[in-house]
Amino acid sequence: MTTPSEPGHGRPDPSVNAITSGRRQLINLAYRLLGSLADAEDAVQETYARWYAMPRQQQEAIESPGAWLTTVAGRICLNLLDSARARRERYVGEWLPEPLPDRTEWVSGSPGAAADPADRVTLDESVNMAFLVVLDSMTPAERVAFILHDVFRYPFAEVAEIVGRTPAACRQLAFSARRRIRESQPSATPARQQAGIVRDFKQAWEAKDIDALIDLLNPDATATGDGGGLASAEPHPIEGAEEVARFFAVRASAAPNISILERTVNGQPGLVAQQDGVTVTVYAFDVTGDRIRRIWAVRNPDKLRPWI
Numbered sequence: 470m471t472t473p474s475e476p477g478h479g480r481p482d483p484s485v486n487a488i489t490s491g492r493r494q495l496i497n498l499a500y501r502l503l504g505s506l507a508d509a510e511d512a513v514q515e516t517y518a519r520w521y522a523m524p525r526q527q528q529e530a531i532e533s534p535g536a537w538l539t540t541v542a543g544r545i546c547l548n549l550l551d552s553a554r555a556r557r558e559r560y561v562g563e564w565l566p567e568p569l570p571d572r573t574e575w576v577s578g579s580p581g582a583a584a585d586p587a588d589r590v591t592l593d594e595s596v597n598m599a600f601l602v603v604l605d606s607m608t609p610a611e612r613v614a615f616i617l618h619d620v621f622r623y624p625f626a627e628v629a630e631i632v633g634r635t636p637a638a639c640r641q642l643a644f645s646a647r648r649r650i651r652e653s654q655p656s657a658t659p660a661r662q663q664a665g666i667v668r669d670f671k672q673a674w675e676a677k678d679i680d681a682l683i684d685l686l687n688p689d690a691t692a693t694g695d696g697g698g699l700a701s702a703e704p705h706p707i708e709g710a711e712e713v714a715r716f717f718a719v720r721a722s723a724a725p726n727i728s729i730l731e732r733t734v735n736g737q738p739g740l741v742a743q744q745d746g747v748t749v750t751v752y753a754f755d756v757t758g759d760r761i762r763r764i765w766a767v768r769n770p771d772k773l774r775p776w777i
Contacts, residue, residue: 543631
């Protein structure tokens with residue numbers, strides 16, 4: 470192992486390598502598994518706590534600290550996913566994944582946390598809101614098997630150790646998850662085109678132009694809000710282009726002092742509503758072709774920590 474030696478000892482300290490090379494990977498893994506940055510940070514903290522709780526001799530006996538950390542983090546996330554359904558039953562209204570800003574607009578919400586979001590979550594197609602929402606509909610085992618194998622490229626033999634099933638069973642879990650992803654996500658619209666459609670939506674919304682909003686929405690469009698009981702939000706998704714358009718037009722009239730800004734949300738074009746410079750809502754969009762199919766509005770302030 471090529472880690473520096475600990476002062477006063479003639480042998481390398483395996484925990485140094487575990488800290489410097491593993492944390493970013495673990496945060497990326499845990500966020501994709503849990504859909505919550507706060508829960509991901511807790512899972513990673515618990516992972517490292519278990520590492521440090523081991524005697525030095527036991528640490529040195531572990532051939533690959535990185536693999537050990539990933540296995541433990543995966544199991545912790547799996548346990549959290551198993552208990553999440555019970556927690557969701559107590560959640561007020563709809564639950565949505567925690568949105569993340571572009572790296573240039575990140576605000577650290579934890580004392581002593583890394584200021585650079587690159588140390589936390591890499592924004593790519595595996596963290597867009599549509600992808601995370603589909604992941605949340607999967608069983609915990611499907612989600613873990615799929616993320617570990619298809620996103621992080623772990624072989625099924627290693628996935629099996631984490632999930633507690635055979636490699637063949639994990640292969641089937643990943644196949645089932647892969648099918649769900651394909652069925653729920655049509656061909657992606659180019660980012661520039663998405664940005665233009667979201668911008669047109671913003672302008673029509675600010676103008677309270679219901680007809681223009683309807684033209685930008687898929688006839689079966691839905692809008693889902695997440696207030697978590699801490700901010701006002703519709704308890705159930707709004708369905709249909711006309712209903713969604715009217716909802717946003719009325720909302721614009723009810724909150725004239727709100728500023729709507731174009732922002733990157735989980736790596737894709739989105740919008741942010743600010744009141745007196747404070748972010749109160751983050752909007753993510755699912756654009757198919759030249760129409761908006763789904764809108765997700767996260768209003769729960771506990772999920773807006775990284776936002777300006």
